[in-house]
Amino acid sequence: MKIAIAQLNYTVGDAEGNCQKIAAAAQRAKTMGAELLVLSDHAISGHSCLSLAEQPSFEQRCLDAANTLIAPHSHGLSIVLGTPDHPLLIGQGKMERIAPSIPIPIGAERIVVGAEPKRTPLATLAIDLAASAFCADDEQPRLNAYRQRVAQRGLPTLWANLVGGNTERLFHGSSMALGPDGQVRHLLASFDEDFALLDTNTLTSAPTISIDRTAQRISRIHDALVMGIRDYMGKMHLNRAALGLSGGIDSAVVLALLHRAIGPQRIRVLLMPSQYSSQHSIDDALDMAHRLGVQHDIVPIEPLFNTFRQSLSGLFGDLPDDVTEENIQARTRGVLLMALSNKLGHIILNTTNKSEAAVGYGTLYGDTNGAFSALGDVYKTDVYALARHINRHGELIPQNIIDKAPSAELRPNQKDSDSLPPYDVLDSLLRSHIEQGKDTDELVRMGFDPQLVERITEMIRRNVYKRAQTPPAFWVSARPFGQHPLPVVGRWRS
């Protein structure tokens, strides 16, 4: 029996648009002779609807759209898809709920949807409808566990996953067909729409596909972020994007991802040097803009910085310079970028990374600005790994940007290492604490310096308020801050 899997990229809340996509897939499936079309979970509504789902008329709108737009295409074709509440079977113009683990005869098969991992005697084919978001560190363990469950169930299985970026959530697609032994025999695209026509006979006979997500980790993070950028802009009908290019690694990697997502024509970068900017930063930023062919402008911030100092001189008297003056520079850059956005219509991309966000190394309403944060859930050491990945076929990011010591350049000769431990140490500590949930006692037992542990965990606590106001970050880790928020007001020992 021929079955089609359509792995589609839905827009959250757009019931009509999503149903039209599904209708087109149904037409294609029928034309190709399929008797069954399988779609992911959260088709129709998209994921996540958040409080949209609480609106009294929302579920009805989704059902109405499915009835009007999908059901007419279901004569001679059965369609299985997931909704937030339950799976649906659409066939012969009618829609009905699917009860879990009860076999449904379709064509030559008896199909179970969402069956427990035990043998369902009368079934011949299992379908699992998924809305599985990308999580870089858990991909291989999750895949292994899933294959084991399929093997336990002992049925040929279709795993139909959602694809696309919906604000923070990045659905990776990678829908699969597996044999009753849990071996993957068909694999659809990752981070892109795809359509496959399968013959059920091949689920036991086709060559097995070996998947090594651990080896692909950085390239998959890259592809996930590019999809996230493309979908944020595309689904919001945003045409142009801009960012501040400092000559540092974070803005360089964000620019490269953006360039990959939308090409050079719709990008504009702003260089905003101060009296503390090094010549190599300006040169490296210009070099990068030229390599990618993106439009750049230079707006020095020294006159603005000096005017702020003059305006505040009455208030501040002869108090010495401190972090205030550093933040004024970062916030002045924020104002300039937002002015560009307001006047010329480019959205601004945030360039913060997860290591900085964790310890609050960045200026609120300055560095934290932007419509979304491409790297906000990516540790600094992975930002470097992304840079090397981006340069794998040629030097898109000038090597000097990757090689030099990171600096915010907000005072003379400043280096990140003045205030923070080396990033490999910091990231190792942050990962153990945030991703693996190790508390301070455990971190010390693991060999981290006790004073460093106290200092970093205190910084994580103290900067919850900043993270509460930062733009949505694309989630790629197991513990994104936005998904696991801490209390802004509170006191605790970690």
Added chain:
Amino acid sequence: MKIAIAQLNYTVGDAEGNCQKIAAAAQRAKTMGAELLVLSDHAISGHSCLSLAEQPSFEQRCLDAANTLIAPHSHGLSIVLGTPDHPLLIGQGKMERIAPSIPIPIGAERIVVGAEPKRTPLATLAIDLAASAFCADDEQPRLNAYRQRVAQRGLPTLWANLVGGNTERLFHGSSMALGPDGQVRHLLASFDEDFALLDTNTLTSAPTISIDRTAQRISRIHDALVMGIRDYMGKMHLNRAALGLSGGIDSAVVLALLHRAIGPQRIRVLLMPSQYSSQHSIDDALDMAHRLGVQHDIVPIEPLFNTFRQSLSGLFGDLPDDVTEENIQARTRGVLLMALSNKLGHIILNTTNKSEAAVGYGTLYGDTNGAFSALGDVYKTDVYALARHINRHGELIPQNIIDKAPSAELRPNQKDSDSLPPYDVLDSLLRSHIEQGKDTDELVRMGFDPQLVERITEMIRRNVYKRAQTPPAFWVSARPFGQHPLPVVGRWRS
């Protein structure tokens, strides 16, 4: 039998500090001859712990603190309190879970905790442990419904509620003792800690207390917000606060609330007039600062605005002025306030209201700045009502600020009514849509202008991205944006 209710203000996550508070209450209860001490739900941990509760060692830390700090005080005193998982009985130095609806003999009473609203034959007293957050519009209906449930159960009842502000969540206290008829016979303080010693005999005999939350609505919103400010600052050990005082109604009300919360000595206001500021705005702001006795400074933004224009002239060429120049002014003020905060140590209070936040009438990284938003869940018409309430004993807020037409003063002769309908119309529409969940079709059927409905609901949708980056707002409505978020990326008809 004598029972004490201690209505305490806990700090989220601070298990040791919270248990010390409870221990002090236990000592007090014993001294006064109580046989039972009743505390609220979420004692020990505070509410809401958010992802703190996911940390593997968190629950154990809470139990350890209770064992070490509370249990030793439970000889001769039974203590009942709620945790995130289940109620606890602490007595004779031991802690045990309380099973719902099973009577426990304590002194002369047989007590049920969290009993279903049906007669529990062997019980003589019911205890309901609450963590009920303030919700201005639902107070009276909730109270009525609760009294009805108590009457159905037919047992004298203690309702012990949490009190205090924990970031957005404002717990109102108002713990009560009710008779078996559902009449309130003892009432503890609202928005403040309290301690009461009751004799169970009085639960059927004491005079009944009539409560009209509807009439108290604005005064209770006022008290809730003052508590929110006081607790945000107190629990974060923040001593000083500042805000921009424009001469408009929102900053005036925020200042009055702040003044009530922490007194004048620790407050500083900044007047930041531009060339578009009216003389009456400056005069009104100065008048208000003088009335309250708070320190004020004036930093004109015209030199900064002009320098921004010069810096951007190369980028913008001869493009006409638009919202860009308005936003530059708002963001310049944001930079100045944050500079004050960084240099002098005052936290900045946001002055946005819910009507503005709903339709995005305010500049991101300018008007939206601040540690927290006192009025972010208060509609503009209620801001006016709060101003009148604040002035009930005398003119703290200059009457002219209340009477004049609202304006952002970002261009010559600008009025809010240039871009928005009158606030009574806007708020009526927003309340119907947001609080009552009326969709566009229903709004039109209710008599709202169809074009206005389209325009306002579209503004609500289009500005989700701004609300995703604004500071925590104190929740007082039934549908705070922060509690019922909409997707940033999405497309839907409301």
